[in-house]
Amino acid sequence: MKEHPRQRVSRPQHVAHLLAPLSLLCLALAGCTVGPDFVRPDAPANADYSREKLSTTAQADIDTGGAAQRLIAGMDIPGQWWALFRSPALNALVEEALRANPDVSAAQAALRQANELVYADQASLFPSVSGNVQKAREKVSGVTSGLPESPILTVSSASLSVSYAPDVFGGTRRQIEATSAQAEYQRFQLEATYLTLTANVVNTAISLASVRDQIAVTEEIIRLQGGQLDLLQAQRRLGAISDADVLTQQTALAQSRATLPPLQKQLAQTRNQLMAYLGRFPNQDQGERFNLASLQLPQALPVSLPSDMVAQRPDVRSAQAQLHQASADIGVAVANQLPQFSITGSLGSTVAGGTKLFSSGSGVWSLAGAITQPLFDAGALEHRKRAAVAAYDESAARYRGTVLTAFQDVANALRALEADADALNQQVVAERSAQASLDLVQTQFRLGAVAYINLLNAQQTYQNTALARVRAQAARYSDTTALFQALGGGWWNRTDVDPATKGRPDRFGLPSWQEIMPATKKPAPSDSARFD
Template sequence: MKEHVPVSLLCLAVLAGCTVGPNFTRPDVPAGADYSQEKLPITASADVAAGGTAQRLVAGMDIPGQWWTLFRSPALNALVEEALRANPDVSAAQAALRQANELVYADQASLFPSVSGSASKTREKVSGVSTGTPSSPILTVNSASLSVSYAPDVFGGTRRQIESSTAQAEYERFQLEATYLTLTSNVVNTAVSLASVRDQIAATEEIIRLQSDQLDVLQAQRRLGAIGDTNVLTQETALAQTRATLPPLQKQLAQTRNQLMAYLGRFPNQDQGERFVLASLHLPEELPVSLPSAIVGQRPDVRSAQAQLHQASANIGVAIANQLPQFSITGSLGSTVASGTKLFSSGSGVWSLAGSITQPIFDAGALEHRKRAAVAAYDESAARYRSTVVAAFQDVANALRALESDADALNQQVAAERSAQASLALVQAQFRLGAVAYINLLTAQQTYQNTVVTRVQAQAARYSDTAALFQALGGGWWNRTDVDPATAGKPDRFGLPSWREVMPAHRTDAAADTSQLN
């Protein structure tokens, strides 16, 4: 005989599978979005050892997780690895991710029943007048019970809250990746800056040597009466001006090293003397350019914005569920006796079972306005997501344009330096023969000095903008597994405080670490 399922049970089953609010889907990249209207070029080469290599841009090429190794500098690789281990910002981001994951597990606990136990013993002296006895008896009551409470997630509000917490954990996950990417890029750029400043100092010192040699020649000519004091004084002024450019470069070098120490988690006095010159860094010859459709999945900032959008979407469902009936079931089972040894004996059992439904009727519109606020928060997150995607395309486009411009600039700057050097040598020879005036020599010296420093800066720009391209494309985090597994946590469904947490006499590791800093 066919059994008929009650309609009420069918309705409850349908409602139990219901999750109110919108289901999140990632917005699509607008059709036709790209980095440039032109095809990817092959950058120009320059006839110089450091940074003169032509670079080829390869569309769709994957990005290595340790992209900085493409510069082929063991010293640079060691610094980046040290920064990833020791930088406090990485530790903070790891802790934030661990916190977010633990909060997800805390919210997941709302899907399970809550069970608690209680035991009590009560002694009471009762007045004989009230009991009709000549004496005042002492009554003892022992009781023990087990209570269970459960809130069925009929409309999916709890599941939406878990979805929101999971999206928050996803946000922290990509904030961690953004920290990795920013840190590695900063270390590479700082190393390039150190190399650039050091090369500028070396070039300036070489110019000072040339100007000093020229001053010796002029002083010798003055002693012979061939020239007057004017030319000598002018050359001394030019030499002093060139020497005056050294202290700012040395200050920049020291401050850049201090910045590098901070990235490495060191104090300024812990400098171990790592040295970089541009010639020690290899310029990658093939550079990846991710497809426009892939950039939104690669950029940590875009993925973080996507997670925030997902969280805002889930919060709409939470707000809607709060406007609907809330269900709860509670029950208890126990025993109450006069003697503790007779607990749970025959006839001492007590139990209760209750179910309730609560429906908000009048709250002056508070819940409705909270729902509208959640919708507005979603609209805000959607706009910020679009802004982040646009900025991501802009960063890639800027890096590509910079690479092309830097290559052309270095090529022209190398040519200008060699021309200025040849011109200086010619003017020096003519000046010794008295064929040209001193002003021509001074002009040639200043021109050569400017071209040398500018050439070094142009070399450094190619390295820095190459690193900027890797950063703009996301840094290849998907090919790297350096996230601390401890950040995932674990869903312990039965957990009690440890002995060290219960006993205040025993300090926690965090307290011990804090005391060491004081």
């Protein structure tokens, strides 16, 4: 309520000295923040990915996936690391997944919630101001008041109240620190979601390409076996071979055909998984096709320094944020054991019926300072502090475990790249030898120089080596993706976090009209809940 100039109630001058001692005490202790100050853990000393240094992988004599890969220590990781596969279709799918995947939307909402809670806790550092206007009619008993009649009184009052809890020992600041650490945890959970999603999309595309190439190899083998069966049937009609050879070839052809449905099922299920990553339903498949030849194997691979890798991994940074939160919680628990200070005051006017508010002589005010010290709580606060210390020890152990897992992931990816290159090299040699052997045995069989069992063995060997070569090619692409994921995925080179997740530190706010007046019809779902 706005004051009228002639109705202003001046505060008595002698009130200030009542608050002075308490204010001086609060100022003297304002710089005190109890509990431990968090220190970021140092990078592990003498930690590395292996005892032997790996610099270059083997090369296979094949165009798709056969190039040697160079491992460059200290090389930075691009934010869009998937672009190194040189596939525009793959790039488009990853970008679509980042826009439409529900896990990303959920992680962004969690980060926005955490930031808003930080702002809510920061409000505890400011005074709280509230206004009150009241009008009451009351019938007073004449017997108790000593009046001949029972009068009806009308009392009007208006006041402005201020309350403030000085953060003398830093408990509020430690709580804000803990909430900020929780927001940092959600920040890196979002980055972990980005990293996992992009790696899953790339790996799913690689799986689609591998299965499609395996289907193509299987269909080619079926074609060769079918042609061989026609030849055997012609020879059987001429009496050159027995029925047993024809039946054996028919069995081999049927077995090869039987391997197609599982591959086709795997292809369909993998595509359904890709649709889920993209935020689509299975019937919204737009027919994106991948084969290994459409993906280029990155030849220059980064290997982050061990000290850098710890700072790059989202899971390590999340564990560090949880450790920070646990450290701040100790300070909160300690502050709760110490005296709690509060200052309250009010200024207003109270009048009886027929008199205007803020008229002369109607002013009222109050001012109070309080200190509360827990004296006996059966040890509850002490045990809560010990629990906070134990929680910190737990977080510290989990942080060390997360760092160990991070080094293990990088070491596994590096070893896998080395093994995959050697395996592909040998599989290419084996496939070419098997194909040359099959061609030779087929020629010899037509001339009657070898038995049919030799031809059958040659067919089966070639089939197995061809499929193994495709899987070895795909493994190099998948483990290259695993290395990028193990090193953190280059999130520090991206700026794709939605700015809305930061929220706004508004200090004044009231519900909107839509929030005050509920709609008469059922509201539409929010954008995050729609299936467009």
